[in-house]
Amino acid sequence: MQPVIPQDEFLRRRQRVLDQLPANVVALVAANEQLIRSNDTEFPFRQNSYFHYLTGFNEPDAVLMLSTLSSQPGSVLFCQDKDPDAEVWHGLRLGYHNAPNALGIDAGYNIDQLEQRLPELLNGTESVFLLLGEDESLEHDVHQAMAYLRETEKRGNKVPHRIEDLRPLLDTMRQQKSANELNVMREAARITGNAFKRIMKYVQPGVFEYQLGAELQHEFAMNGALYPAYEMICGGGANACVLHYTDNRDQLHDGDLVLVDAGAEYQGYAADITRTFPVNGKFSEEQKLLYDLVLEAQQAAFEKIKPGSDLVAATKAAARVISDGLTKLEILTGDADENFEQQRWKKYFIHGLSHWLGLDVHDVGRYKDAENNPLKLQPGMVITVEPGIYIARDSGADERWRGIGIRIEDDLVITEDGFENMTESVPKTTEEIETWMQK
Structure with a gap:
């Protein structure tokens, strides 16, 4: 059975937001538009991640309103109305009448009414919370509504005092994944891992980089991940x-x-x-010498990945291995300690x-806490660990190293006593890779 995020989890997320918002405020989160x-x-179409996180609703042209005013519903969805003429061309719509039952929303309204109703909805609020910079059209409508309320204060209307950013609250919530989210991410990682194992057997001299990409996408789509999570990288030779x-x-x-960096997007969640x-x-x-050095650096970073540690400690561990290794190989010259301290490895x-x-x-x-210290890792956080070495053709290094680019990247879930590597099934040591490719 394919893992999914159940609808009641979206409802709980919205309630968590409401519980953390001050009294007498409204928060507005817009869906993405359909792009030409x-x-x-x-x-x-790809939904706005914040909107998806709070609704699981995958249609364009919608706005979620969360309100802590006692006179308003806690959650309202403005979305497109049912329209048989449009749906025959572009697919079925949920329709705002169906939103409460389908999504657990308190009320649904036609998106065409939003601009007209905003002054009424914002009247009497202390603040309006938005994803600032995310949707210019929504921000414009909010400013217009506030201007109207300001002009009509003599009639008893009350304009919000300020516009605030909703991102910090939502970002903190999104940083620690639920059990359902982790199951979905494990599936994204599984699909991606199988795609990598597929291309390792497919590749041979004469194949084109885009053909590796095509093999990856085929494996993604055939397993329910219709699109890559990002523009994939398939770099052969110096392109790496x-x-x-x-x-x-x-x-x-x-x-x-050939360096391949790719991830499937499954149920909205990315592998990498x-x-x-x-x-x-x-x-x-x-x-092999450079590859084993990158792998050793990743293992050194892994040793620092646990609750209470931080990514700065992991980065220093990986960088020390790479710096010392490059010095030993005489790609970096001079004293090993000085090379590390002067960060010459960053080249x-x-x-x-x-x-x-x-x-x-x-x-x-x-990535930093309120005191500007590295943020401590906690169970439920998901990170990548991806050291690399890149020796460009014009780097000045000895000719034998030029044009070699290597990166190794895995997806880790922080657990109570360390981490779970969701992508460990993909061959990674030189021996494992060679054995797998020769099967």
């Missing part, structure tokens, strides 16, 4: 040294490595895996070690 791709064709390489056009050559493997199924001596380990993972591949949430 070209002329009269559209991109596949371009961190966000997404052209995926070049042919793969004998003797090169990177593996680097030889196109011909066999690592060269130089490739080759360019990016951060980790990020939050969830409804967004780079999920929301703070």
